[in-house]
Amino acid sequence: MAVTIKDVARKAGVSPSTVSRVLSNHPRISTETSQKVKAIMEQLGYHPNIMAKSLVSKTTNSICIMLPKSAEELFSNYFFMELIRGIVTQASRLGYDVLISSGANEKEEVEGVSRLLNGRRVDGVILLYSRTNDPVVDFLHENNHPFVLIGRSDQYPDILSVDTDNVQASYDATKHLISLGHERIGFVSGPPELVVSKDRLKGYMQALADAGLESHPEWIVEGEFLQESGYRAMSFFMNLPNRPTALVLIDDVVAFGILRGLHELKYNVPEDLCLVSFNNIPLSELSTPPLSSIDIGIYNLGYTASQVLIQSIKNNQDASYQKRQIIPHRLMIRESSIHSVRS
Amino acid sequence: MAVTIKDVARKAGVSPSTVSRVLSNHPRISTETSQKVKAIMEQLGYHPNIMAKSLVSKTTNSICIMLPKSAEELFSNYFFMELIRGIVTQASRLGYDVLISSGANEKEEVEGVSRLLNGRRVDGVILLYSRTNDPVVDFLHENNHPFVLIGRSDQYPDILSVDTDNVQASYDATKHLISLGHERIGFVSGPPELVVSKDRLKGYMQALADAGLESHPEWIVEGEFLQESGYRAMSFFMNLPNRPTALVLIDDVVAFGILRGLHELKYNVPEDLCLVSFNNIPLSELSTPPLSSIDIGIYNLGYTASQVLIQSIKNNQDASYQKRQIIPHRLMIRESSIHSVRS
DNA sequence: CTGAAAGCGCTTACAG
């Protein structure tokens, strides 16, 4: 039997209401009473029942992270863990607990989120990805639930979101290669249903256009966030008659696949092919050669998402702040892209 | 205003008790009533309030993962995410939600766990690591809370735990090198306060002893689960007058650091130094050369931990099953250790 | 500054 507010009240010779007020640091309580009650709580080993509190206060001080099943294969574990670390750290600082949930498919995801939100178990949710036409986003938006998207929504532009400016980031990566003299630049994209794939493709195209360079449809391939995709893209590119001299890659993991393939075929990076990728995972500076990569501040994305969501929960959806937060990115130039074509 | 059991009851013309019974599939309820009530629940969009249910049933159907702050730097993100995926998947299958918590230090960790457990917010906790003299373990054990350790406890041998047989695994790795003819084998360990470091060191020592090989104190270095540690260990070893020809490494990330250092100094793997490490993260087969590594089934460790904990919660700490579960490991031999010394 | 009372949304013996 756990000790309750009543036990404390009895022992302290006050009413349960008073104990409750001491607990929440109610201003109109005498310092004397407060101290006495606190001492007794300590002595009895009292711990407030979070569920009971939640039931009456109609707030849970918890948020939920939705981890899409598909993500397990799509993205790197590193990416998600870093995001989670950021989310949990900031949530914890603001007094919130974090629930982590996943579904085997979109239907399960909606059901899970619905159960948690409608069942009053969490106050809001963080979505770690953005697909086009996402039923989870539809559900959350329609029912007016507090949520934040790490990424961008195609359909709902004024949704709460935290994102990289992927168009700009990709523009920067491509521009960097152009400035080295490359004129034939390829792009390995991610799954086309992800908004991030679209955005990065767009930035790439724009950079080419601004530089007056041609874009060839066969220089753009779609894949997954997997080494295999990189490997396959590599062998495709290397067999092209007029192949690119540089590549922009949707993810470091894809780059690793390319690096391995190139190594097997005895090609050299950056001499035979320059590479720039995204995410700047720690191993990207350890590969041979070290990989140029766009650091998107993953931890910061998670941290900010937490912050923004909890703020919105507390303000009850008050729209007084920025709906869309952009986390700055930074191109980390390493050996994989220091070879100038002009030289 | 959320729709409650009362609303459903009123609309269905039954009592709240009956609705509650329908909800929990109580056997003594007529199919007719049940169907009618279920239809109304659907129609009204009823969702049971998890907190209210929890309050009266005194069970939360949630478990908590304690993510130690120090882990953020010590272990690879990959390792933790994989563990979490396993935990969440199995918990979700068994109808449990997963809370993820962390603390900046041991004190905060104990406080967090205490708040969650005593506050009746979670039914049990999973610890992702094992230090010697861990106050969190002390707390959990003393208060008789359901918990499972992923790893091994020095002090409490009969605690619920899921682990790799690290002594055997390390023995296997070392033995593999010995079978290739190596006689001077070094070991790069992790932080000495972690039980895993001790166990792996022990297996290494045993394999040497069994083969009648000498063990040199200077062939054993301690570090962190970081690339830097590998890098430093590498430069230490390579400057030794009578240096090892092979190394057993506590973690793949350490191996990457070594690989990088060796590459910079123009040494070759496996010709100049053979390597075998632990964890078999996906990138280990992508490095140059691909890394021999012990696969410890990380996902399986998490999955099983979830299973075991929830079972123990449901059986109310019934001791009818194995207290310590061992997840099988497997040595993945790759290029980094295929060089025979005898050849 | 403090207490009595009602109530959050559910479950579960106890009757019938």
Add this chain to the structure above:
DNA sequence: CTGAAAGCGCTTACAG
């Protein structure tokens, strides 16, 4: 098979 009642542990107007 179903209902009325009590209660889980807390909070919060309403009084005083």
